[in-house]
Amino acid sequence: MTKTVTLAHGNGGEENNELIKKIFYKHFENDILAKSEDAAVIEDGKLAFTTDSFTVSPLFFPGGDIGKLSVCGTCNDLAMMGAKPKYMTCSVIIEEGFSTRDLEKIVKSMKTELEINGAIVVSGDTKVVPKGAVDKIFINTTGIGTIEYPGITASGLKEGMSVLVSRDVGAHGATIFAAREGIELESTLQTDCVSLYPQVKALIDADIAIIALRDATRGGVSAVLNEWAKSSDVCIEVNEESIPVQEEVRGICEMLGFEAVDLANEGTYVLCVRKVDEVKALEILQKTNKTSALIATVSEQYKGKVVLNSTWGTKRFLDLPTGELLPRIC
Amino acid sequence: MKELELKNLYDDFRDGETIKAYAEIISEDAKKLKKPINIMEVCGGHTHTIMKFGLPQLLPKNVNFIHGPGCPVCIMPKERIDHAYVLSMQPNVILVTLGDMIKVPGSNGSLQDARAKGADVRFVYSPMECIKIAAENTDKKVIFFAIGFETTTPMTAVLIEQVIKQKIPNIVFHINHVTVPEVMVELIDSRDVHVDSYNNEIDAFLGPSHVSVISGSKIYDKFPKDYGRPVVVTGFEPVDAMQGISMIVKQFVEDRCELEIQYKRVVNHEGNLKAQGLINQYFEKMSLFRWRGLGNVPDSGLKLRDKYAAYDAEILYKDVLPIAEIEDHKLCICGDILRGMAKPQECTIFGTACKPTTPIGSCMVSSEGACAAYYKYGNLL
Numbered sequence: 001m002t003k004t005v006t007l008a009h010g011n012g013g014e015e016n017n018e019l020i021k022k023i024f025y026k027h028f029e030n031d032i033l034a035k036s037e038d039a040a041v042i043e044d045g046k047l048a049f050t051t052d053s054f055t056v057s058p059l060f061f062p063g064g065d066i067g068k069l070s071v072c073g074t075c076n077d078l079a080m081m082g083a084k085p086k087y088m089t090c091s092v093i094i095e096e097g098f099s100t101r102d103l104e105k106i107v108k109s110m111k112t113e114l115e116i117n118g119a120i121v122v123s124g125d126t127k128v129v130p131k132g133a134v135d136k137i138f139i140n141t142t143g144i145g146t147i148e149y150p151g152i153t154a155s156g157l158k159e160g161m162s163v164l165v166s167r168d169v170g171a172h173g174a175t176i177f178a179a180r181e182g183i184e185l186e187s188t189l190q191t192d193c194v195s196l197y198p199q200v201k202a203l204i205d206a207d208i209a210i211i212a213l214r215d216a217t218r219g220g221v222s223a224v225l226n227e228w229a230k231s232s233d234v235c236i237e238v239n240e241e242s243i244p245v246q247e248e249v250r251g252i253c254e255m256l257g258f259e260a261v262d263l264a265n266e267g268t269y270v271l272c273v274r275k276v277d278e279v280k281a282l283e284i285l286q287k288t289n290k291t292s293a294l295i296a297t298v299s300e301q302y303k304g305k306v307v308l309n310s311t312w313g314t315k316r317f318l319d320l321p322t323g324e325l326l327p328r329i330c
Numbered sequence: 331m332k333e334l335e336l337k338n339l340y341d342d343f344r345d346g347e348t349i350k351a352y353a354e355i356i357s358e359d360a361k362k363l364k365k366p367i368n369i370m371e372v373c374g375g376h377t378h379t380i381m382k383f384g385l386p387q388l389l390p391k392n393v394n395f396i397h398g399p400g401c402p403v404c405i406m407p408k409e410r411i412d413h414a415y416v417l418s419m420q421p422n423v424i425l426v427t428l429g430d431m432i433k434v435p436g437s438n439g440s441l442q443d444a445r446a447k448g449a450d451v452r453f454v455y456s457p458m459e460c461i462k463i464a465a466e467n468t469d470k471k472v473i474f475f476a477i478g479f480e481t482t483t484p485m486t487a488v489l490i491e492q493v494i495k496q497k498i499p500n501i502v503f504h505i506n507h508v509t510v511p512e513v514m515v516e517l518i519d520s521r522d523v524h525v526d527s528y529n530n531e532i533d534a535f536l537g538p539s540h541v542s543v544i545s546g547s548k549i550y551d552k553f554p555k556d557y558g559r560p561v562v563v564t565g566f567e568p569v570d571a572m573q574g575i576s577m578i579v580k581q582f583v584e585d586r587c588e589l590e591i592q593y594k595r596v597v598n599h600e601g602n603l604k605a606q607g608l609i610n611q612y613f614e615k616m617s618l619f620r621w622r623g624l625g626n627v628p629d630s631g632l633k634l635r636d637k638y639a640a641y642d643a644e645i646l647y648k649d650v651l652p653i654a655e656i657e658d659h660k661l662c663i664c665g666d667i668l669r670g671m672a673k674p675q676e677c678t679i680f681g682t683a684c685k686p687t688t689p690i691g692s693c694m695v696s697s698e699g700a701c702a703a704y705y706k707y708g709n710l711l
Contacts, residue, residue, distance in 0.1 A: 006442045008433075014687070241346075254340060256455070257378075257429075311346030312353070312568075314384025316707055 014320045016219075037154060038080040038214055039143075045150050048083035050074060051142040059102070059136060061179050063190030064266070067106035070139040071113035072195050072266055076215045079197040080269065082149030082204065085119040091140040093127045098136055106137070116195045119143065149204045156211045157232035162278040163296035164271045166199065167192060167289035168244040169221050173263025174252045185255075189248050194267030199288050203271070208281045212272040219321055221261040224270045225296070225306045226320045233303050238296040238318060240308045246291075262321040272298070343567030344383075352572035353388040359576070362583045366392035368531045368670050369578055370517070372510060373479075373538030374401030374698030375566050381703045383568040385575075393579060396531065396670035397693070397700035399513055400538055402478040402506075403430045404695040405621045408656040410506055411436030414475045416650055417504060417643060418449035424467060425451045426460050427475040428482065434695055435688075437656060457482075457489045464501045472501045473643050480541040483507045483632065484605035487612045490634075490641060504643040505633055508619055510541050511549045512630035517669050518557055520627075531670035534578045536571070537563035539593040544609075546601025547591050554587045565593035612638060620655060623664030623692035659684075662691035667700055674704040681705060 001022050009019045025033065032040045039050035054070040064072075075085040090110065094103070114120060171192040178185040196215060203210060212232075214224045221243070229236045245253075245260040253260050273281045278294060285292035301307065306318040342348075371377055377397045380386065386395060399405050415438050418425035425441065432441035432453055445451040450470075452463065457474060464472045476486040486507065493501045514535060520527045537550050542563045550561040560581045564574030574592040581588060591597050612635060619631025634642045644651065658664065661679050666672035674680050674693065684690040686702050693701035 002439075002443070004443060004446045006446045008442060310384060312349040312383075312388065314387040316382065316384050319706060 010218075017320075035153075037152075038077040039083065039145070041081060041147065041150075046147060048078045048081040048145045048147055049143070050077040051140065052077060053138060053140040055135060055138050056176065057135060058179055059106070061191060062175055062188075064193035065106055065109055066137065066139060067109035068113050068193055069266060070141045071110050071117065071119075072193055073217070074141040074143040075113070075117040075119060075145075076196045076217075076267070076269075078143050078145035079195075079200045080152070080213050080215050081145075081147065082152045082200065082210065082213070083145030083147045084201075085117040085143055085145045085197055087122045087144045088114070088119050089123045089125075089140075089142045090121045091125040091127075091142075093129060093134050093138040093140075095134050095136050096128055096131050103137070106139075113195055117197050119145075148201075149210060152210055152213050154212055154214065154228050154231040157228055157234050157236070157272055157298050159234065159298055159300050160275050161211060161272055161298040162275055162281075162294055163225070163228075163236060163238075163298065164273070164278070164281060164285060164292060164294050165216070165221060165244065166196075166269045166271065166285050166292050167267075168246045168249070168291040169216065169265060169268055170245060170249045170253070170258075170260035170263035171268070172266045173220065173258075174249040174260075176264070177256065177258075178252060185252065187248055187252070189246070189252075192265050192267040196267060196269055199269075199285075202284050202287070203281065206280065206284050208277050208284065209274060210271065211274065213269060215267070215269040216265045218264050220263045220265060221268075221270060222259070222306070222318050222321055225318065228270075228272065229306050230304050232298075235299045235301040235303055236296050236306045237299050237301065238306060238308050241311050242293050242295045244291040244293045244295075259321075261318065340567055343565070343569040345569060348569050349383075349388070349572055352569070352576050356388075356393065356572070356576050356579055357390045359579045359583050360390040360393050363392055363579070364582075366394065367533045367579070367582055368394045368396050369534050369536055369575060370396040370398045370532045370670065371536040371571075372398035372400045372514060373536075373541070374398075374404070374696065375538065375540070376536055376564070376571060377401070377698045377700070377703060379566050379568060379571050381707060383571075385568060385571060388572070389575070393575065396668075397703065398535075399517070399621065399624060399668050399692070400479065400510065401696050401698040402482070402508065403434050404692040404699050405508065405513075405623065406431075406434060406477065406506060407620045407622045408436050409620075409652060409654065411440070412438060412656070413504060413644070413651050414441055415439065415444050416652065417473050417475070417647060418444045418451050419447075420471075420647065420650065422470045423450065424463060424470050424472045425449065425475055426454055426457075426463060426472055427451075428457075428477060429453050429455070430696055431475065431477055457485045458492070460489060460501055461492060461496070461498065464498055468500060470500065473504055474501060475504045475506070477506045479508060479510055479538070480544045480609075481538075483609050483613070484544055484602070487605075487608040490612050490638065491608065493641065494638075502641050502643045502646055503634060505613070507613065507632040508621070508630050509632065510538055510545075511552075513621065513624070513627050514550075514553065515557070516624060516627045516630070518559060527669055529669075529671055532559065534560045534562075534581070536574050536578070537561045537589075539563050539565050539570075539597055542591075542593070542597045542601060544602050544605045547589060547597055547599050548601065550589050554589050558587055560587050561589045563589075563591045563593055563597050565595070611635075621692075622695075623658060623662070623668060625665070658692075659690045664691035664693045664701070667693055674701040677701070 039048040616631035693699035
């Protein structure tokens, strides 16, 4: 472990895991935490409980803002455990000098998103700090939801099962990168930021047996697949060509040397079902997003690893993204 | 006119059927080879393509790759990374560089670590961004830590030109540009204490193509002529790479030794004369540049010409910049790996002390290095 924390420790990949394991898990150790699911399952499996903090630059981006993000993020973590989001807390740290108009804009978009989830904010806190102590505004939300579909787990994958993604991948990461200072790219890309509970409910209502479910936030689809492969001690074999990626996202990846599967999403999830449910599950996903697709099958070839198969018969490992995502030089 | 979409630039060059067809041609031709051949892809971009698309899995056993030194951050010796670190820690300085550079560890840590300690370190996609940064921070000095081969050098030259033309007072340069042909010579023809290439196993080169977009293919004229090594200047998509490999194999089968261009859609013999002129105007050869893993390579580095000394951070900050050279780790065998004389697994610290998260040698530093690739793709290679 390095002596100081760097941005690489917040990337959702390898360094991030190291930081969490070696410092937080070490001291907070308990059975619920150890499961390291998107949300903790408490009260004998009745409730899901989770928290998330949000910082994004720029605060307002095509298709969303930090407010929308802060509700989606936490509610989605609940939804990924098969829970209906119910109650939330909202805690903000604001930099002195921040515009109240922007603040209200952010809170309004939180409200819109809360309504989509059918959740309410029941407690909150505000702190204002001197200029420079935070970058404009940081938001923390904590949520509780009632579990409607129990038993979803990252360690439930077995040979022969199928893995699907709910839409094309990498849109949020690419949008933020294009909008970032220093890159100066023009694009019509929009973030995928959306509340996922309605989509999960559709799967439950259609009687799909959900094995594993996870939204592919930081670390992207790569991180989810790698975590599942490790937790379930299986190999996930991805058909590279079947991973849906928008042309513009692919273009940005080509230019900057990224892989779309490593980019963050805010409204895209990965789903594992039994082979028999594959067609029906895809049908449900397609109702919301035409770009959803079946991307992988579970095997035992290289346990704990994710393998990408190309159309020309070669294969390679898909690793956890490491380090901060930085553009390649040439 | 129909708008050209980005995908048109790569879609066909990733076509699975075409890649497979080339694999068959290469396999057929390779049967006629008298002995196995080792092709060095000089450029990190090629290494990336070869690894990402799994091309070695498609090649016959008698056609092998040697991964070359063409990754600009991998070859940066620790003392120069320390320069960047020290500069970034100076008061009222914004250190600007290109992407990957901020990850590479020097002896005090990487630029990422410097940033965590409060330094203002920024990465840009285009060096011209420096002008904007300088205008927004008139009370600070912007130091552009310039890295890269011939491909990125003209961008630095254009920035210098603009800084002079627009009389921008707060941008200076730390130049670490290096050139490709000189290090290629070193790999096959050096006989000094640092690098003895007598037993090198390099039979042919896959020439870096974006370097040649600037410098033309003419920079490789001497390799077939004077050193008996064919060169095929090759593009970066998998179909390009497979075609380039096929062209090299054919040369051996037909007993030819030539300079050829596979990447004809952008490369010609003369290159971009305007860019070459700009490079020449602002830069001159350094007599020696130390490469991580290879040691001193004559004439392989560039520095600002004396008349632009006022913009040279190496001169302006010479009092604070460390001068001692930092030797490579004693057990590191990157130099041998780069000349095809050893494979990464033969190194005693490979995968143990030397890992992608804690790289010791140049080949582990970036994902484009041979050791990093072996570490990552290990049992699939």
